[in-house]
Amino acid sequence: MPIARSRFLTIAVAVFVGLGLAWWAATGLGLVKAIFLPSPGSVAMQIAKLAADGTLWLDLKASMYRISIGFLIASALSIPIGVLIGSFRSWEAAIEPLVDFIRYMPVVAFVPLSILWAGTGDSQKFLIIFIGTFFQQVLMIMDNVKRVPADFIGLGRTLGLPDRKILTRIVVPSALPGIWDTLRISLGWAWTWLVLAELVAATSGLGYRITVSQRYFQTNTIIGYILLLGLLGLITDQVMKALEKVLFKQEGRSQ
Amino acid sequence: MSPPKLRIAGLHKSFGTGERRTEVLRDINLDLADNEFVSLVGTSGCGKSTLLSIVAGLQDFDAGDLSIDGAPILQPGLDRGVVFQSYTLLPWLTARQNIEFALKAAGYDRAACRRIALEHLELVKLSGSADRYPAELSGGMKQRVAIARALSYRPKMLLMDEPFGALDALTRHQMQELLTQIWEEHRLTVLFVTHDVEEAVYLSDRIVVMGIGPGRITQTFNVDIERPRREEVMESPAFMDLQRGVHKAIREGSKRPEMA
Numbered sequence: 001m002p003i004a005r006s007r008f009l010t011i012a013v014a015v016f017v018g019l020g021l022a023w024w025a026a027t028g029l030g031l032v033k034a035i036f037l038p039s040p041g042s043v044a045m046q047i048a049k050l051a052a053d054g055t056l057w058l059d060l061k062a063s064m065y066r067i068s069i070g071f072l073i074a075s076a077l078s079i080p081i082g083v084l085i086g087s088f089r090s091w092e093a094a095i096e097p098l099v100d101f102i103r104y105m106p107v108v109a110f111v112p113l114s115i116l117w118a119g120t121g122d123s124q125k126f127l128i129i130f131i132g133t134f135f136q137q138v139l140m141i142m143d144n145v146k147r148v149p150a151d152f153i154g155l156g157r158t159l160g161l162p163d164r165k166i167l168t169r170i171v172v173p174s175a176l177p178g179i180w181d182t183l184r185i186s187l188g189w190a191w192t193w194l195v196l197a198e199l200v201a202a203t204s205g206l207g208y209r210i211t212v213s214q215r216y217f218q219t220n221t222i223i224g225y226i227l228l229l230g231l232l233g234l235i236t237d238q239v240m241k242a243l244e245k246v247l248f249k250q251e252g253r254s255q
Numbered sequence: 256m257s258p259p260k261l262r263i264a265g266l267h268k269s270f271g272t273g274e275r276r277t278e279v280l281r282d283i284n285l286d287l288a289d290n291e292f293v294s295l296v297g298t299s300g301c302g303k304s305t306l307l308s309i310v311a312g313l314q315d316f317d318a319g320d321l322s323i324d325g326a327p328i329l330q331p332g333l334d335r336g337v338v339f340q341s342y343t344l345l346p347w348l349t350a351r352q353n354i355e356f357a358l359k360a361a362g363y364d365r366a367a368c369r370r371i372a373l374e375h376l377e378l379v380k381l382s383g384s385a386d387r388y389p390a391e392l393s394g395g396m397k398q399r400v401a402i403a404r405a406l407s408y409r410p411k412m413l414l415m416d417e418p419f420g421a422l423d424a425l426t427r428h429q430m431q432e433l434l435t436q437i438w439e440e441h442r443l444t445v446l447f448v449t450h451d452v453e454e455a456v457y458l459s460d461r462i463v464v465m466g467i468g469p470g471r472i473t474q475t476f477n478v479d480i481e482r483p484r485r486e487e488v489m490e491s492p493a494f495m496d497l498q499r500g501v502h503k504a505i506r507e508g509s510k511r512p513e514m515a
Contacts (some may be wrong), residue, residue: 148312157313159361160331160360
């Protein structure tokens with residue numbers, strides 16, 4: 001059932017406010033112990049404190065650096081490989097079954113191995129982000145490429161274009177909005193793999209701070225950082241969506 | 256008699272192999288004279304689109320000879336302009352750039368690309384929409400650009416696969432009139448696939464009816480209706496008679512021949 005945009009927004013905001021109030025009431029009335037669920041005020045104060053002494057910014061910087069590099073490496077490899085296997089059947093035969101197999105291996109199970117291979121530094125974080133996103137990206141980009149209308153390729157052939165030019169002038173530009181969408185979705189997952197890697201073995205970063213806080217029962221830091229991670233995911237997603245609208249404006253398919 | 260523009264002789268085509276092999280075209284023989292407008296009609300599954308696609312060079316065939324001006328057709332090429340049923344304007348290019356894209360592939364320089372693209376947009380009465388993107392054009396406008404694009408690089412013939420099939424009735428009529436007008440002025444050899452008999456009679460010099468089981472030519476009609484043709488001609492008794500005749504031929508062709 002369609003509803004007005006204003007009504008949609010009202011409902012969405014109401015849910016957030018409602019949950020926030022429930023949280024505030026539950027802690028304010030002493031229904032739960034602060035060690036399990038601290039009050040919203042305590043969480044806000046703790047985050048403000050960590051921001052003031054610089055801890056928050058260092059954690060944020062370390063995490064942002066890791067996700068950027070890890071995600072860039074995964075994307076830089078998945079785009080050409082995805083385009084290749086989406087366009088040529090023999091490449092698909094060589095790569096697709098293998099990737100399909102690997103992507104069902106739980107990323108979590110690779111963590112011990114990644115530490116053995118890459119230690120506990122940044123490269124281990126890159127590796128986990130890579131394993132978590134690359135294989136999914138390849139398959140999704142292959143699909144984006146396969147969805148290029150067959151008649152677009154037929155058009156290129158009737159114009160006498162060689163395969164290489166059909167690929168670069170028709171297939172890739174045509175699949176680009178889809179590929180962008182794949183990047184946006186997989187970037188969301190990359191946050192999860194980043195935090196996973198940092199929870200297990202790190203000396204900085206948002207995930208590391210969460211693990212350390214658990215040791216000292218600083219539940220307010222844990223909850224503050226989880227909320228912050230949610231917010232960061234939301235912001236990157238919105239930025240990607242906004243860029244999509246600008247980049248593919250003329251194609252009228254950004255809706 | 257002058258040699259045919261397009262010659263299709265003894266063409267056979269099957270899909271699949273072994274037990275699953277289905278014959279889709281059997282012994283197709285068809286010549287198109289220079290500047291002749293020929294429509295292929297028939298029930299769905301008669302292979303008319305497959306035949307057009309083979310002539311375009313987009314599909315291979317099992318046996319037979321295909322040639323344009325005596326030169327055998329081995330692959331797709333710029334000597335045949337193709338207009339597809341689906342909208343094939345590239346969405347990231349404007350109407351003008353879509354035509355320039357084809358001209359560039361045909362080896363024209365930048366200045367020529369621009370000039371010829373604008374000329375052809377004028378031909379299909381879309382000069383005002385040169386810088387609009389496909390998403391901003393209606394279905395009929397998109398097909399007009401596609402026709403302009405296919406004509407722009409001066410192919411020896413035009414192949415059209417139900418180009419107006421996705422349009423509403425009114426737009427369809429306008430497109431038919433526009434195409435007739437362009438064709439009557441500029442003349443070109445056209446092979447046109449449609450399932451709309453009225454459209455076929457209105458546009459064509461000759462109508463080739465295909466039947467199923469396997470796809471084959473069952474009957475041919477010459478359209479001896481005077482040109483230039485305007486919409487009123489559709490009401491004439493000669494037009495209606497011919498339309499009835501073609502409908503009957505399609506019905507007969509849609510029955511599978513008795514197995515011997």
